[in-house]
Amino acid sequence: MRFLLLFFALLALALADLFTAIADMEHMLGAEKDVMGVIDQYIEAERERLNKLRNFADEYSKRNAHAEEVGPEFVTNPINAYLLIKRLTSEWKKVEDIMRNNAAEKYIKNITQNRVNSQVRFPQEEDLSGAATALLRLQDTYKLDTHDLAHGVIDGEKVGKPLTAHDIFEVGRAAYNQRDYYHTLSWMQVAMNKLENEEPKSMEESEILEYLAYSLYQQGNVRRALNLTKRLAQIAPNHPRAKGNVKWYEDMLQGKD
């Protein structure tokens, strides 16, 4: 337990470097509560949009059915002809407009403005990779087990929630970006195991496979790298690099490199 306290104190120092506003956490989380209200409003606005579309489409459909029932003579009446053409042009355009008119930008802008008004610095992408790097650094220093960390266990004690496959993957990616393929391999393997039992899945298997294969190759296991890349090419046939990588690993195994 003493070990854990020291450990956390060290981490707090490490994070202070990375994300100076962490002390503002309570303000930040307070500000985030308003966000939920804005999302509720957005969902309500979108439901209304869909109802409006439903009504409009029903009306459109009903009128077309009537015209079809009457048959071709329907349009020999000048008013019907005008209304039919109007429906198929400007009213159809209105249906398209309702379909396109997602209110997301307006509400996202509101949320961004709320955050600015809260005067709290929210974390950015670089803070995320910083926090992942801090975790890796501590893992290295204290020889912590990846599987334990990923399950919220430090030094035999449960100290946090278990991570999702995507949480684990992001730590692996931080290791990859530092060319630390030893830790990349270890985190990507745990991410893959986690993903297998996850429901709903927090990410796609194909995202992990490429990192996993490359770190295996870097650790000298070309044959397994090849097998995983073949699997990647199979489950993601449009992957931009999978087929090329299969060939690259195959050539390597045949000593063509």
Add this chain to the structure above:
Amino acid sequence: MRFLLLFFALLALALADLFTAIADMEHMLGAEKDVMGVIDQYIEAERERLNKLRNFADEYSKRNAHAEEVGPEFVTNPINAYLLIKRLTSEWKKVEDIMRNNAAEKYIKNITQNRVNSQVRFPQEEDLSGAATALLRLQDTYKLDTHDLAHGVIDGEKVGKPLTAHDIFEVGRAAYNQRDYYHTLSWMQVAMNKLENEEPKSMEESEILEYLAYSLYQQGNVRRALNLTKRLAQIAPNHPRAKGNVKWYEDMLQGKD
């Protein structure tokens, strides 16, 4: 009745010029039936998106509440710190993505493709103004009453559905585009009367007001044009031309022109 038949035969000729594919009406309406199925699919997909957003936002909120409950020491735990920062960055981004990810373009593309596959020529904007012009030409030739036409009545006989304010407005606009201010005035006035009793409204009053005022001015009634434009400036304070037009009509009444 004989008059009506002749009338409709003439109209059929007039429309044949405007919209040669009108004979294909049944095919066209048949093809439109598929559209309803696509719109249903779209609404279903959008509802699923909103449910996903709801679940994601609830989860996001629940976790933030837990962190706030624990207080600042929450982040002295390295796993919590990492997860909190991840939530406020990449998971928040996912919420935004779900909000933005309106499927409209995909479904509209499907509908457009259906129409292309049906090999029927659908009417375009110019067919609509053509049909409105045909209606005006016949009104002129046979001295038909605007109010009657707008209520689906020709020569005392009910031959079609009543038009909405927006249907009537579009005929008025066709007259305006031909600088036929006599008919513009008459149709815009009927559109305005219709709109007053309409629920739900098929358009905004402000759209009619500018056309109505301008046609009144063209017919010599500057004072009423000014009054309606004042009303426009009042109900649509951001209208791009209302305030300028008020001044223009005022100057005209004071003989400054």
